[in-house]
Amino acid sequence: MSKVVIILGGYGNFGKRIAESLSHHDITLLIAGRSEAKAQQCIAQLQSQSCAVLKPWQVDIHADDFTERLAAQNPFMVIHTSGPYQGQNYTVPQACIASGAHYIDLADDRRYVCDISTLDGAASTKGVLIVSGASSVPGLSSAVIDKYSTVFKSIQSIDIAIAPGNQAQRGVATIAAILTYTGHPFEVFKEGRWQSIYGWMDAKSHDFEGIAKHRLLANVDVPDLALFPKRYAVAERVSFQAGLELPLLHWGMVGMAALAKWGIVKNWSPLAKQLDKLSNYFLRFGSDIGAMEVSISGMEDGDKQRKVTWRLYAPNGQGPYIPTLSTIIIAKKLLSGTLDITGALPCSGLVELSEFEPYFKTFEIYQKTQLED
Template sequence: MQVDLQCVNALFSCGEAIMSKVVIILGGYGNFGKRIAESLSHHDITLLIAGRNEAKAQQCIAQLQNQSRAVLKPWQVDIHADDFTERLAAQNPFMVIHTSGPYQGQNYTVPQACIASGAHYIDLADDRRYVCDISALDRAASTKGVLIVSGASSVPGLSSAVIDKYSIAFKSIQSIDIAIAPGNQAQRGVATIAAILTYTGHPFEVFKEGRWQSIHGWMDAKSHDFGGIAKRRLLANVDVPDLALFPKRYAVADRVSFQAGLELPLLHWGMVGMAALAKWGIVKNWSPLAKQLDKLSNCFLHFGSDIGAMEVSISGLAESEKPRKVIWRLYAPNGQGPYIPTLSTIIIAKKLLNETLDKTGALPCSGLLELSEFEPYFETFEIYQKTQVEE
């Protein structure tokens, strides 16, 4: 009996495709989703580029197809639809990456659907309550043997990795100050703008002067020198999960602060003015205008630079009881800044795919990663870090 080797090979190829792990990126064609898709497309998986707009998913696939080892497929889906949980289960996913922000106001439909499907879950959420309260799903996730991670982004994913590395140089920590300053020419997404606008001018709690007190979003504006290629930038208050997680995690005595800013003074002070109008009650919520404000800001894309920066400053006492300050800075030239928020997710996703992370349960992305795990990606994207110690 003759065996048709071509048919046999085809059968094996079909079997490999059937057995390959299915990874779904919700919002896979968005500002962050497409970068994660680009990185994971080099794995032997079935990668679903998912979202409400199938045409955009197809366009993303067309851009990745030539360099991809993964089987790329579009999946038109709405995470707010009543049948989302059933449709997700039908895909039999190994892992779901949720990039469809803003997360402010979202419930846990997506991670709960992942738990029900027996799939790992990672998101890039920056909403304080969404990230910090994800542990409510811990028992259900542990029972199913899946990992549910929220906030796998610049904060608290990368920021906690930085502090974990340098906190061992301190006997006690007095303050942690974090700042992010994107370049004006770097790509930005409507979801990110909408997220910031939800708390612009609204109060939120921070640990300051050794106690919890209220400050207002995008106020307390100041100028800050990032040094190096980023130079001096304007900053203002931003609400992130770190503000809730870090005071207890690092036993901080005085304060944990987080600020961010827009490179162009006109846009930055415009946001400060919007915050004032919201604080005074003249405007209730700016987030419905996110698309319009995104279009307006795009009119200024030719101004400013494509250089982004991040800084983590830790102050306290060394083992010798003498004052010590560590300042860690990250510089992203050439418009590479938008890759930084995706790296925590990419690292965790690859560890799960390679079966080198066996943790289960539901938790914020704090203390899950080491700074050394980011460094190969920094090198790939020509992003570089500098550390300064003052004693």
């Protein structure tokens, strides 16, 4: 009997990409969500090239009987892509532990990812792996830093930036997640101490070089900001910024952040659907080029200053595949039995940068590394 893999939100922006990759395996793949019609539509698109048995599963993760319904499916693994994760509790991973199923999510919420370790004891007892944040951050970002941190005797700063192309698919859940902290304070490690900054403020222009060129950036709250100062013993700063390619949309977000900071608007996230529709009017402008950058500065042996800048470029609208790759790699390792870790943890140190490279090649995504003394 084939292993049952469930993708919650399997027909969504990220879920359908994960389903596409896993459908080439000899498994039973359940495309799950609240709309059976959308699940069936996704299955119809995958069916012709699928080795998996594809099935729809209409389910609501917020329903009172979710844990019982999940257990009835006897899953080997559950992949949770149904964001936004801001404000979600651990009903889904706890249900997976109760069912004896592995769990992976693409969460970008700082507390959701960092606090997943509270489930470590229960997950270890059940012999399952519970991974949160298997996405661009901290999944890919930590893989980059793990590779290049060996260059340094000590790390002074880590600066991370992501700039999607305007024509790339974004999804309502992603927009809603960003809006929850737009104009609201959060803690960052800056100037050697923890300080408060505001979401989607401190806007600036940044040169990604190459095909991405100059992009606007602003403050974004991600798990890396909480995890990396301790994980890499950073002395001065860990920063993370992201931005919108079109200046009109970017500065509009900065203005919304200011209104929230001043208390004029309490929370923008209820308007996520409307803002998504509004942004769609601008899809023909800008480009389909996304970029990501991780810059590490510190001291190497002999107390010599060193800086490593890693950049990733995603042309042709392939950027939305990047957040799915950590999840896909971990899922395939679990299916093949090559990953035998148990417990609950954020997605740091589970995937090496070299494991991403075959996928980069498939999607014509490429990376460059620059070393500076």
